[in-house]
Amino acid sequence: MSIRSGSELRGQVNLQCDAVVVGTGAGGSIAARELARAGAKVIAVEEGAYCTSADFNQREEQMLPMLFQDRGGRTTDDLAIRVLQGRGVGGSTVHNTNLCKRTPDAILDLWHDRYHVTGMRAVELAPAFETIERDLSVAEIPIAMRNRNNDILRIGAEALGWRGGQLKHNRVGCQGSGFCELGCVYNAKQNALKVVIPQAVLAGADVLSDVRAVKVLHNANRVRGLRAEAIDREGRIVAEITIDAPVVVLSASAVGSAALARASNVPDKYELVGKRLRMHPGGVVAGRFKDEVCGDKGIPQSYECTEHLSFEEGSDRRVWITTAFAHPIGTASVLPGFGAKHMSMMRSYRHFSVLTAMLHDESMGEVYLGSEGRPALRYEMNRSDRLQLQKGLRACAELLFAAGAEEVVIPATPQVIVKSRRDLDRIDWSFGKPHSVPLTAVHPMGTMPMGDDPRSSVVNSQGEHHQLRGLFVADGSLFPTSIGGPPQISIYAFAQHLSPHIIARARH
Amino acid sequence: MSRVSRRGVLRGIGVGILALGGVAALVRTSGYELPAHRRGKLRVLDAAQFTILTAIASRVCAADASDAPSIEETDVVGFVDSFAVSMPEKMKRDLLLFLSVIEHVGPLFAKHVDRFTSLGLSSQDAVLSALEANDEGLLRGGFAGLKALLFMGYYRDPRTWPLLQYDGPTISQVGSP
Numbered sequence: 001m002s003i004r005s006g007s008e009l010r011g012q013v014n015l016q017c018d019a020v021v022v023g024t025g026a027g028g029s030i031a032a033r034e035l036a037r038a039g040a041k042v043i044a045v046e047e048g049a050y051c052t053s054a055d056f057n058q059r060e061e062q063m064l065p066m067l068f069q070d071r072g073g074r075t076t077d078d079l080a081i082r083v084l085q086g087r088g089v090g091g092s093t094v095h096n097t098n099l100c101k102r103t104p105d106a107i108l109d110l111w112h113d114r115y116h117v118t119g120m121r122a123v124e125l126a127p128a129f130e131t132i133e134r135d136l137s138v139a140e141i142p143i144a145m146r147n148r149n150n151d152i153l154r155i156g157a158e159a160l161g162w163r164g165g166q167l168k169h170n171r172v173g174c175q176g177s178g179f180c181e182l183g184c185v186y187n188a189k190q191n192a193l194k195v196v197i198p199q200a201v202l203a204g205a206d207v208l209s210d211v212r213a214v215k216v217l218h219n220a221n222r223v224r225g226l227r228a229e230a231i232d233r234e235g236r237i238v239a240e241i242t243i244d245a246p247v248v249v250l251s252a253s254a255v256g257s258a259a260l261a262r263a264s265n266v267p268d269k270y271e272l273v274g275k276r277l278r279m280h281p282g283g284v285v286a287g288r289f290k291d292e293v294c295g296d297k298g299i300p301q302s303y304e305c306t307e308h309l310s311f312e313e314g315s316d317r318r319v320w321i322t323t324a325f326a327h328p329i330g331t332a333s334v335l336p337g338f339g340a341k342h343m344s345m346m347r348s349y350r351h352f353s354v355l356t357a358m359l360h361d362e363s364m365g366e367v368y369l370g371s372e373g374r375p376a377l378r379y380e381m382n383r384s385d386r387l388q389l390q391k392g393l394r395a396c397a398e399l400l401f402a403a404g405a406e407e408v409v410i411p412a413t414p415q416v417i418v419k420s421r422r423d424l425d426r427i428d429w430s431f432g433k434p435h436s437v438p439l440t441a442v443h444p445m446g447t448m449p450m451g452d453d454p455r456s457s458v459v460n461s462q463g464e465h466h467q468l469r470g471l472f473v474a475d476g477s478l479f480p481t482s483i484g485g486p487p488q489i490s491i492y493a494f495a496q497h498l499s500p501h502i503i504a505r506a507r508h
Numbered sequence: 509m510s511r512v513s514r515r516g517v518l519r520g521i522g523v524g525i526l527a528l529g530g531v532a533a534l535v536r537t538s539g540y541e542l543p544a545h546r547r548g549k550l551r552v553l554d555a556a557q558f559t560i561l562t563a564i565a566s567r568v569c570a571a572d573a574s575d576a577p578s579i580e581e582t583d584v585v586g587f588v589d590s591f592a593v594s595m596p597e598k599m600k601r602d603l604l605l606f607l608s609v610i611e612h613v614g615p616l617f618a619k620h621v622d623r624f625t626s627l628g629l630s631s632q633d634a635v636l637s638a639l640e641a642n643d644e645g646l647l648r649g650g651f652a653g654l655k656a657l658l659f660m661g662y663y664r665d666p667r668t669w670p671l672l673q674y675d676g677p678t679i680s681q682v683g684s685p
């Protein structure tokens with residue numbers, strides 16, 4: 001009934017419970033809460049620390065290593081895509097930008113029709129979505145809080161007659177500081193850290209921070225528990241923990257859960273674990289405006305353009321466009337070049353508007369075990385996604401010109417500076433590919449997909465492993481495909497929707 | 509040797525070294541000296557790595573005008589040294605290895621035979637540009653990662669913020685490592 005740091009533990013520790021949850025982000029927090037509310041004895045282990053708004057300080061160089069996996073340096077193994085993921089109580093919900101969208105109906109229908117997912121269509125998920133949206137105070141972002149960067153996207157979309165709209169979020173009492181990606185010092189985010197974990201603890205869950213799960217214990221067909229390591233601030237192992245439990249819920253994210261399943265030799269007859277990694281990789285385009293944009297101030301993202309987004313599989317419109325302004329270190333890392341020229345460009349910081357084209361990707365990467373047993377990611381973008389990326393970069397440039405940009409900078413190597421919308425036709429867009437443009441992914445998913453056919457899914461439509469009784473997945477790994485938009489609400493809601501099955505198993 | 513095959517060979521050398529970690533054999537750690545105020549103070553970098561990183565940082569963070577603070581004032585290299593302490597082991601190894609690649613192999617990409625730290629400033633810029641635009645993703649990605657680390661060291665310093673008209677945190681300032 002508490003949040004405790006494992007760093008206080010020493011030696012061999014043996015614990016027992018009805019269910020152990022690995023990871024305390026969007027999926028894990030809900031699983032822990034629902035299990036505890038149902039009266040189960042639940043322990044949630046989290047490899048990162050327990051930090052609250054009092055620990056955040058809006059400094060990039062301090063918050064990146066504190067709140068993100070691999071100290072903010074996680075990338076695909078070819079170094080082409082930077083992968084940002086959370087580490088700590090609350091997971092990636094601590095530093096995400098709070099956009100809230102339900103899973104598109106078309107995606108849920110696709111999963112039903114093509115991926116044998118049952119009981120997860122819009123009407124069946126509606127109660128879970130409603131619960132989550134109520135608990136997290138999801139509401140439309142007030143138009144008065146739309147900053148100029150987002151207004152530029154709106155102006156561009158309206159000028160071009162492209163589809164767009166105001167987004168929803170989970171914030172209450174937001175001060176518009178603009179520092180969402182570094183954790184909220186004003187405690188305005190209604191996320192796993194602030195809302196769900198305290199509810200779980202209130203209902204009786206024990207949360208152990210600074211504890212890394214290393215192995216799911218199992219025999220041929222059922223789970224026995226979990227082995228974990230408690231780590232101190234320097235990353236040293238200070239205790240080895242064994243938790244006996246008939247139920248283990250993997251909620252360590254699409255990267256962490258798949259890596260743990262692999263490290264545990266979870267049965268995998270069809271070699272699916274860790275495969276089919278999608279992550280919505282995105283590239284950015286900056287427009288330089290005569291007047292100040294001040295994109296670092298205010299709610300970072302509040303408007304989207306969905307003109308180039310459709311959810312049909314194989315569609316040639318798979319680009320989701322929104323804004324993507326960064327603080328100085330993030331901006332400097334993405335702008336091409338170095339030295340005096342780079343610094344001159346940085347001086348336009350206040351005059352840049354920055355958009356991102358995120359792919360509703362169909363390329364399939366893989367999570368595997370890298371050196372020292374740490375999760376590693378392989379992801380090669382296929383031709384079709386490369387074309388989508390090129391289309392997306394061009395669409396961002398068009399939007400910026402339509403909104404009045406004086407010039408558009410595409411941070412490619414070599415960099416592309418475009419002076420007018422007409423010039424966009426003269427560009428050979430084939431430069432738009434990994435390594436030539438800096439890419440970032442913040443939505444890993446799909447590595448332990450659900451479905452009722454064991455040949456194409458790792459867990460069934462109740463979230464339970466096809467072969468290992470008592471092993472559940474409740475995080476972004478569950479998605480059979482990418483979803484083409486912000487995933488947190490889907491993940492929270494899927495965990496909510498699947499929790500009766502987890503509870504039923506824990507009671508047996 | 510044709511241009512294409514020469515490039516191919518260079519790429520092969522760079523990537524092979526990166527992949528195998530064989531650069532250790534190439535590294536000459538003698539002949540590099542730490543400034544007196546750094547002796548005994550560094551936590552990760554040795555004298556050679558400190559010297560190489562200082563040379564790279566002075567090009568990556570080179571100023572466009574006199575109002576920009578220097579890498580010494582902002583202690584960019586000292587920052588990277590302390591940041592590296594708690595980096596995941598593999599990342600730390602890759603970082604140190606990449607410094608050696610830049611020092612010993614990087615110059616070849618810009619048709620120089622001397623070590624990076626012995627080159628003139630414009631030749632050093634040419635080497636770094638060649639790495640940034642290299643066909644080989646690992647070299648390009650490695651440079652992007654190093655650049656990000658150096659810019660973190662530079663733009664974390666509030667003295668650089670007026671250049672960007674960046675107002676900084678909305679809460680009262682907290683010390684930086």
Ligand SMILES: Cc1cc2nc3c(=O)[nH]c(=O)nc-3n(C[C@H](O)[C@H](O)[C@H](O)COP(=O)(O)OP(=O)(O)OC[C@H]3O[C@@H](n4cnc5c(N)ncnc54)[C@H](O)[C@@H]3O)c2cc1C
Binds near residue numbers: 026089093095099214
């Ligand atoms: C910068 C950024 C912005 C984003 N913005 C949005 C947005 O606006 N809207 C949106 O919908 N989504 C957004 N997302 C994505 C969203 O936050 C994630 O998709 C979501 O939180 C994933 O939920 P999860 O439960 O799968 O994993 P996470 O929330 O990432 O939680 C996983 C947890 O498991 C822990 N863990 C991992 N391995 C282990 C282990 N072995 N042992 C113990 N613990 C472990 C991790 O430390 C982490 O705390 C954003 C993400 C980022 C990085």
Ligand code: SF4
Binds near residue numbers: 175178185186300
């Ligand atoms: S913009 Fe709002 S939610 Fe984001 S960090 Fe600032 S106060 Fe918090």
